[in-house]
Amino acid sequence: MGGRSSLVLSLLPLLIPFAAVIGGGLVVTVLQSFGLVMYSYTYEDMLFAYRHLFSDTWFLESAAFSLYVALAATLAAITLGTFFSYLIWKLPPRYHRWTVIYKIPLILPHIAVGFIAVILLSKTGMLSSVAYHLGLTDGFEEFPNLLYTRAGIDLIAAYVYKETPFVMVMVYAVLSRFDRRLVDTAEMLGASQLRIFFSLLLPFLMPVINTTFIILFIFAFGGFDLPFVVGSSNPGMISIRIYEYFFQKELALRPVAMAMLTLVFCFSLLFIVFYLRLAQRVEKGVRKL
């Protein structure tokens, strides 16, 4: 009986600051999004900020763009990361210590990856000058636009570069516990490599892939540093919009930033709930087979 309450008690020192900081911030954000506790400003219409957001399409465009970038980057990083960790896992053990190089992007901060993207991808960047020296282009003007594009290539590339090693670390940790004898058995029974990967390994990896997917997706969807360095201004990631409304516009418009933050928070919460439900259902289906 005492087990649970003593656990809560012993966690209190951790829980109190957590609840105060996160919870307090959340409460103020939601209140300000309704125009309350906004310093000396008062708003007649409590939904002013939300009306402002939906009076025009830019908010939805930014939200759709963020969704697209986050989904594309996360899917690519998960696919590449899982595949690479599978390759490493298949290597003879004596090579394993060399594979530590892949962890380099892990220790780079996002903003540094953003600068790397600028240096590599810009019209006067390194790729452009390589192309010029190989005779592929006649000058930087001919090099295609890769930065600040509406397709978000720069953002997606930077996120994939940064997140793939993270996926590898997560997936490889689980994969290394996999019983190799199962693979040997499957091979003896004549299963192809593809079949082994999809029917044996992937179901085993799905829980960690799901967790990683949620972490990366939520991060990329709301992340600020990379879009600040490389993203385009139109439509622009939602985090950039929030920054503009919070810091660069007049103070009386702050509820709009808070409304966006509230919506992003709600969306992330809903996303986690639905994703986990879906994952559970799929998993059950697999087990039944």
Place this chain on the structure above:
Amino acid sequence: MRLFFYLMAALVTALMAWQSGTASAAAVAEENFQELVRQARGSEVRWFMWGGSPIINSWVDGYVAEELKKRYDISLKRVSADAAIFVNKLLTEKQTGRKKGTMDLLWINGENFKNCMENGLLYGPITEKLPHFALVDPASVAYDFGYPVQGYEAPYGRAQFVFEYDGEQLPEPPDSFAELRRWVKSHPGKFTYPSPPDFTGSAFIRQAFYALTGGHQQYMQGFDRQLYERNVAKLWSYLNEIKPYLWQQGRTYPKDIAALDTLFERGEVLVNMSYHQASAQSKILQGRYAPSVRTFVMEEGSIYNTHFTAVPYNAPNVAGALVVANFLLSPEAQLSKNDPRNWGDFTVLELSRLDEEWRARFRNLDLGAATLSLRQLEEAAVPEIPSGYLELLERDWEKQVLRSR
């Protein structure tokens, strides 16, 4: 006759009394200031300011900090933060009722000053407490982006908008808005501006707004929505006309001036801009720009603004903050700041209020080849727009230009 004599005597006495009255008011201000200096001795002043420019930072940490230590035994601590961020911090402190804050002095102007005033975040009025404020023409600093200053911030520098170009790549820069349109169309991809609400990008469209709608004069009487709506279409049609010929075909704009600076340094665009007349010179001295970079202003005029220092309502060291604000207004500090090797920021002092020796020192400053002369800049100078216009311009630019197809 006798009556006349009495009248004269009374008049003279009254005049003398008035004279001594003003003299003693000045003496009282001076005495009060000496009291502040006594209080500030041995204290620490935390100055919150924008920290994005290494040259400014080293001027503050070097010259200013050393002089303050030597003269008043004050230790100056520079804290780097964007104005919007420390105003935000101050708002939170006010909301939670913090009587004793952490900031003594702020570098502030425009929108942020307005936000502070609307929420009662500043201590003041302060300028009447600063003896060196007598060297400033009060009319020149009565408004900050159209918002009445009322003595709540002390001026300390002036910046003016200039365009930058490399004289070797572009012998004849387009120095009017009509010329700019023609040039942009014949050089696709070689021009752009930072997307408002970036500070410099926003100033660029304000300047175009003045130029395309018949000058700044009409906007000086505070915000007038009808006037704005009558005039603004000309600005949007101009900006949309050049849009397809901008960098990246105008589909996207550099997010801030730092991004545009980088494009200019690498030669992707040929014309850059800066809301600081001396920034090209200091970038040449830093080796970031080629020595052949020069600056120009538009025929139709170039905007200038004043930056200020202000004291938060809950500053722990008001006396020290006022002594620092006063020191920044001294001819010595103003001259040192005006030197392009230190910073190149223009003085706010009215030179006619200085003695001949100091006037000569200001006149003899070598501003560097990339900076326009004081006379050229002064002839082009036009004041900033009231902030009501500024907010609408920034908001509507997004809809009318950035997102228009």
